[in-house]
Amino acid sequence: MILEIIDDKNNYKQKQFQINSNGLKNIDNKNENIQKKNDGKVLVSFEKENADIFIPFLNENEKTCFTIEYKKESDSFFLTSPRLASGTFIKIDQPLRITNNNIFAIGESNFIIDCTIPDQISLQFLEGPKSGQKFTFIKNLTPIQIGTKEDCNIRIDDPEISKYQCKYYD
Numbered sequence: 001m002i003l004e005i006i007d008d009k010n011n012y013k014q015k016q017f018q019i020n021s022n023g024l025k026n027i028d029n030k031n032e033n034i035q036k037k038n039d040g041k042v043l044v045s046f047e048k049e050n051a052d053i054f055i056p057f058l059n060e061n062e063k064t065c066f067t068i069e070y071k072k073e074s075d076s077f078f079l080t081s082p083r084l085a086s087g088t089f090i091k092i093d094q095p096l097r098i099t100n101n102n103i104f105a106i107g108e109s110n111f112i113i114d115c116t117i118p119d120q121i122s123l124q125f126l127e128g129p130k131s132g133q134k135f136t137f138i139k140n141l142t143p144i145q146i147g148t149k150e151d152c153n154i155r156i157d158d159p160e161i162s163k164y165q166c167k168y169y170d
Contacts, residue, residue, distance in 0.1 A: 001077055003042070003053075003068065017042070017053065019077070021070040024052055042068040081105075098168065106146060107160035115139075121170065129157055144168040 003017040018025040022038045037052060044065040045051035055065060066081045098121075102113045109128030115121045121144070122136040135154050137144050145152045147164040156165075 001068070003044075019068055019070075021072070023070075040070045040072075044068075095169075104166075106165050107156065107158040109156055109158065109161075121168070123154065130154070139170040 001019045003019055019042050021040060023040060023042050024037075042052045043050060044053045044055060044067070046055055046065065048054045066079055069078050069080065070076070071078060098113055098115070100113060100115050103126070104111055104113070107128065109130055110126045111123045111130075112126060113121065114124060119139050120136060121139055122134055123144075124134045125131050137153070142153075144154065145164060145167050146154045146156065147162055147166075148156060148158065149163045152164065
């Protein structure tokens with residue numbers, strides 16, 4: 001896996017970081033903002049003390065940007081962002097295939113995808129303002145828009161999410 005710093009106000013010498021099941025790989029040990037711990041996690045943080053990659057921003061309320069963790073049992077990488085963070089943005093270069101039982105977090109809301117019924121997709125909210133609610137849509141009919149705006153298919157009243165947070169196409 002490659003982590004690339006795109007919006008770089010700190011002028012990192014190294015813009016791309018290789019991540020494997022042990023953590024950071026092939027790093028420039030001369031860069032004082034980078035550590036290698038071999039613990040299966042890569043912590044990107046505003047606090048230098050425990051960070052694998054330190055990003056010196058001026059926001060005192062947010063300490064951790066995100067963590068990338070390798071889980072051996074599923075042979076997969078997981079990106080997590082703490083509740084207090086303002087969000088972690090990732091660029092996906094190709095469509096992301098959503099499968100049954102995928103769990104997504106948006107602001108304070110967590111929902112699980114159910115696509116076991118042909119030509120239908122359901123989102124069951126597990127946490128947040130819509131907790132316990134289930135939304136079902138016919139596939140290929142229209143994109144499903146989630147956000148705070150009135151014209152979203154699923155409107156969530158949550159100050160942590162965008163007007164148009166995400167869109168699902170089949």
